[in-house]
Amino acid sequence: MxxxxxxxxxxxxxxxxxxxxxxxxxxxxxxxxxxxxxxxxxxxxxxxxxxxxxxxxxxxxxxxxxxxxxxxxxxxxxxxxxxxxxxxxxxxxxxxxxxxxxxxxxxxxxxxxxxxxxxxxxxxxxxxxxxxxxxxxxxxxxxxxxxxxxxxxxxxEAEQVLNKVTSYYREMRRLIYAHKLLPNEIGSKVAEFVAECEPLVIKYPKVSAMQATFYIMKVHGLTLLGSYLEAIQTANRAEMVLRGCKGAGYQSLSLMALTRVECSVKLRDFKEGYLQVKRAKTMIAENSINDLKLAEYAITLGLQTGHFDYAYEQLAQVDRRALRRLLKQQHVEYWLILEAYINILVLAGKIDPEKMNGKLPDFKLYKFVNNVPSYSKDKQGMNIQILILQVIYFIIQEQYGKIIDRTDALVRYGSRYLMNNENLRNNCFFKLLLTAEKCNFHRAATIRKSNKTYQKMTSPQAKLLGRANSTEIVRYETLWEVVLENLETTSTDGRKLRARAK
Known part of the structure; x- marks a missing residue:
């Protein structure tokens, strides 16, 4: 006073x-x-x-x-x-x-x-x-x-620039949520936004809110275009810029760390992804929602790159109480789908639980299906993976009748929901599974009759679209190997034999 x-x-x-x-x-x-x-x-x-x-x-x-x-x-x-x-x-x-x-x-x-x-x-x-x-x-x-x-x-003047950047960022999100354009089309529009804003944003290097919003938009635009290496480099640049801002938000820095991991997953580069996961762990609070997202990316990295043991152990380390506490029910269901895929790989002999650090609960297919009601209604989204999981499970367990009972429904599902370009790989894999059924689950006939569809699924165009499609959890090439390894073979005297995966 x-x-x-x-x-x-x-x-x-x-x-x-x-x-x-x-x-x-x-x-x-x-x-x-x-x-x-x-x-x-x-x-x-x-x-x-x-x-x-x-x-x-x-x-x-x-x-x-x-x-x-x-x-x-x-x-x-x-x-x-x-x-x-x-x-x-x-x-x-x-x-x-x-x-x-x-x-x-x-x-x-x-x-x-x-x-x-x-x-x-x-x-x-x-x-x-x-x-x-x-x-x-x-x-x-x-x-x-x-x-x-x-x-x-x-x-x-800085507020005017921030308002412009924020407006473009929101427009990017609207385009993504509307699902009216392909990812690369949205990415091209975002690139235009970035080109317009970048000369303005560079004048205000210490304004963390502006820099964070701009770089999030830029990095996301690059991932939509499939330019994942450039996205990683841009995220590194963003971290440097944000660390130069006083009190740069923890949320923005952790988001850049998560983006680098996500891009490594998209590139299917396990070595780079493994390093980025370790780096991100030093920047993200333990048992936070971002920590769960990092674990999700780490599990997906293992599944996408064939390092299934890594995926298993990453999932076994997750605090399941934190999943229920921090995530909405629909996202919890996504984790159940990840876990179901890992259990399918265990059944197929791709993972030996006895050699793993940590242990997952026993898998029951019908309990799993009942626990994912939200995604079961998402006909153009993760419901695709739920159906694929069921078919592969029945093949491994030799329950062919249950697949035959569902054949007409699977055909209708594919023709109704999977005909657009974005779902090209999903559509092809559905056709591969249906081909196995048409061939009475005989391996040789299935390989012969599925070759054209398989080539289409692995074409450069399909792979490019597939990387932008987040519903493919385990590469379809890997899942098709699992299917073929568990189909029937026929001996020279006509007896049916099983050739199981070792």
Whole structure:
């Protein structure tokens, strides 16, 4: 409070407001006695000068409380600066409405010093604008006016750029969720957004909100185009830029780490992905939702690259209580599909649980199907994988009748939901499974009659579309090997034999 009273002093002498504060602090004077000591006999508490002085003191006391709040509040992180900065800005606005200009100036300076380096544009823009207005209209100071007006202009322009970047980022998400364009078509549009924004964004290297939004959009656009190596390089660049911003958000940095892992999965590069997973673990809080996402990518990396033991052990380490606690039911179902694929690979002899660190629960197909009701309705999404899992399970278990009973339904499903280009590999794999049924589950006949469809499924065009299609968990080439290894063979004397995977 003493610092604030000095604002009202003139040449070091106590001011009227200082005298009022001293008299009030005595505590043994009536309001009438205080007025008499300040203005002499004949004046009452309704005297206009006294009422103005009392109002000014009240504003100073409010300012003192806010002053203590500014200093006691935590501004050590971006998030705390964001919360406390907005709180102080709201109180400053209230003081402006009371025309307490000196208090406004004092607190605006104080708050700006605490938050400015975080480059939180709405806060910095408002505070510098307030200070420029005060130095222009309340105690004109040309030097200070020019200083804060220049900063206000800078932040106003930066806000316009942030709004443009945010608008394009939201448009990218709309295009993705609408499912009206192919991923590479969306990626091309995003590349246009990036080209327009990049020259503007580069002018504001310390604005973490702008840099994070821009780089998330840029990296996502590259993944949609299938440019995964470039996406990894861009994510590395983004991390460098964000670390140069004071208090760069943990969420943005962890998102860049997850993106690098995701791109390694898309590239099916186990060595790179393995290193990126280890790197990401140092940047992501344990048992957080991002930690679960990292585990999901690690499991998928193993499944996509044929390192099935790695996938098994990564899944065995996951805290299942955290899955239920942190994820929505539909995402929990996705984890059940991952687990089902790993169990299918165990049944096919691709994984030996006895050699693994950790153990998964016993797998029951019907329990699994009952536990994924949301995805069972997602006809163009993960329901495809649920159907494939069932067919392969029945083949491994030699339950051919259950596949035959479902054949007509599978044919209708493929013709209704899998005819677009994005589902080319899904459609081809469905046809391969149906070919096995038409060939009475005989290996030689199936290989011969499925060759054309298999070549189409493994064509460059299909592979490009397949990488953008997130529903393919285990590569269909691998699953087709499992199917063929578990089909019937026929000996020279006509007896049917089984050739099981070892």
């Amino acid at each position: 003493g610092k604030l009273l000095k604002i009202t002093q003139s040449k070091g002498k106590p001011s009227m407001i200082g005298e009022l504060h001293g008299l009030v602090n005595k505590g043994d004077l009536t309001e009438e006695e205080i007025v008499e000591r300040l203005y002499g006999k004949g004046y009452s508490p309704s005297h206009p000068a006294y009422r103005a002085l009392k109002s000014r003191l009240r504003d100073l006391i409010t300012t003192a409380i806010m002053d203590d709040d500014v200093y006691s509040s935590n501004y050590r992180t971006y998030d705390s600066a964001l919360v406390n900065g907005y709180q102080q800005l709201n109180l400053i606005t209230l003081l402006m409405n009371r025309r307490a200009w000196q208090s406004v100036k004092y607190l605006a300076h104080l708050t700006l010093r605490r938050v400015q380096d975080y480059e939180i544009l709405p806060i910095n823009s408002r505070l510098t604008s307030i200070l420029a207005g005060l130095y222009l209209g309340v105690g004109f100071d040309e030097k200070q006016f020019l200083k804060y007006q220049e900063q206000a202009d800078y932040y106003a």
